[in-house]
Amino acid sequence: MTPKKGLSRRNFVGSVGVAAGAATFGIRAAGASPAQDRVRLGLIGAGSRGNQLLGEFLPRKEVQFVAVADVDDNHANETADRIAKDGGYDRPEAMRDYRTMLDRDDLDAVVIATPDHWHAHPTIHACQAGKDVYVEKPLAHNVAEGRAMVDAARKHERVVAVGTQQRSSDNFKTAVESIRQGKIGRVHWIQTWNFENISPYGMGIAPDSEAPSYVDYDAWLGPAPARPFNINRFHLLFRWFFDYAGGMMSDWGVHLNDIALWAIDQKGPSTVNTTGGIWCVKDDRDTPDTMQVVYEFPGDCVLTYSMRKGNGMPMNGHGYGILFCGTDGSLFIDRSGHEIIPDKLAEPYGIKLIKGEVPTRTINTQAEQVKAEDDGLPNHVDDFLRCLKTRERPVCDVEVTHHSTNTTHLGNISYVLGRKLTWDAETETFPGDDEANRLLSRPYRTGYELPKV
Structure with a gap:
């Protein structure tokens, strides 16, 4: 299928609203669940992460991919071929423009694995088209996009x-329950952290060049x-540029900070520095290679995120992780367990010397060790598919x-x-x-403005 005649890519992205979405896509009744046995999915973004997600979705007999969209024709076609081979059903339609996919009646939901700056637009358009969504992290390029989603x-x-x-x-889950139960x-x-040493070359310095003929580079840039075109700003490496992402802070920091917020039951900090x-x-990036972020939360709790790309000395023997420190103990966690x-x-020398005997207490925290089976992705996909049915x-x-x-x-702000x-x-x-509030959003290229909700 192709977009409706007279409805150009640019004016659609810039102006579509509820009425336009309903007229163009024929929105199904809100809350409707798939009537057929298989959930019919579309993949938007068929690069590295998109294919990693396919590895979890494809073996499930209750799903069928009917369409693949990517501005890189090689990605779209190679992934469509893979789906036909590994999924055991007809080859899905491959396309550059994801909106063609949203116009299909035989589509229930989309899986979005595009670069960060292309998460908001297809998510909003999919919702307007009556489709459910699984979108990769980080949720959005900026705060305003996330709220619109x-x-x-x-x-x-x-x-x-x-x-x-x-x-x-x-x-x-078990770790967060332990923290909320007061075990520590x-x-x-x-403390959260990401440490590795890629100095001094990183991804190197690359000259600008012509975009490959099989890529719609203008659409890749989008908003x-x-x-x-520069290869260092393109596939996979885009995350090191503020135009498209937020560096290591948003790429990995979101995983770590997400668990911290969950454990202490907070929506966000009161201050950040x-x-x-x-x-x-010394490469082409414009996001930092060294970073220390300090967040203060209501209720007297501080969270620090530490990141360095010029030294790989682990903290507590781990190159990344989360350390919760409580008055009775500590809990360390990463994806291994x-x-x-x-x-x-302690009985500090000075206090004891001046005050003599001081009140004491007993710490009853017990040591525990838990080994993880996986990073949660299998259960995560299960949860998404279940919610498509239960709403x-x-x-x-x-x-x-x-x-x-x-x-x-x-x-980052x-x-x-x-x-x-x-x-x-x-x-x-x-x-x-x-000054800070202006950075909650971004200027959008003409024709790629954030859709109105």
Whole structure:
């Protein structure tokens, strides 16, 4: 199928609203569940992550992919061939423009695995078209996009799940339950980190060039600024540029901060302060290779995110992870498992010398070790498919991950402005700070404006 005659790609993306979406796509009744045995899916974004997700979806007999969209013809066609081979059914339709897919009546939901700057538009359009959505993390390129995605899901009563799959992992569930049950006492300090050494070359420096003939590069840029094609800004490497993503902060920080927010039951911090820079890696990136972010939360708790690309010395023997520190013990977790470490009470020399005997207490925290089976993706896909039938909200509902993703946006905004910021998680604004509030959204290229919800 092709887009409706007279409806160009650019004017559709810029202007489609509820009425236009209903007229163009024939929205199914809100809350309707698939009548057929198989859930009919479309894949939007057929690169690395899209094919990783296929590895989880394809073996499931209850799903069938009927369409694949990617602005890279090689990605679209190679993935369509793979689906036909491994799925055991007809080859899905391959296309460049995802909106062609949304016009199909035999489509129930879409799986979106595009670069970050292309998460919001297809999610909103899919909701307007009456389709449910599984969209990869980080949810959105900026705070305003994430809020628009939440609003679209609610307005059109769509299931929108996000690929922060650790929330579906038994390992992370058990750890969060332990923290909420008070096993390590009152949590007041959380450390998250990503460390590796890729200095000094990183991805190197590449000259601008002509875009490959099999790629619609203008569509790939979409809402981002118009720039010459450069291989270092393209597939996979896009994440190191603010035009398209948020660097390591949003790529991995969202996974870590998501679990922190879940454990302490918070929507967001009250303040954020970031320092760092491009200090060790001399390549084309404009996102930092060294970063320290400090978040203060209501209830007297601090979260720090540490990232370095110029030194791989692990923390507690791990190159990434989360460490929760409570008054009775600590809990370390990553995707391999988690461990509870009981704490010990100290008798500081100065206090004892001046005060003599002081009150003491007993710490009853017990050591525990749990080994993980996986990162949660199998259960995450199960949860999404179940919610398509029950119409319940998924474990990583769009609003849940919107809050987690916001923490990464806040860290980057503080980095760009070079100062500490105060945040209101309820209004999703920086109170009285016009300079910071301007960075909650972005300028959009003409024809690629954020769809109105």
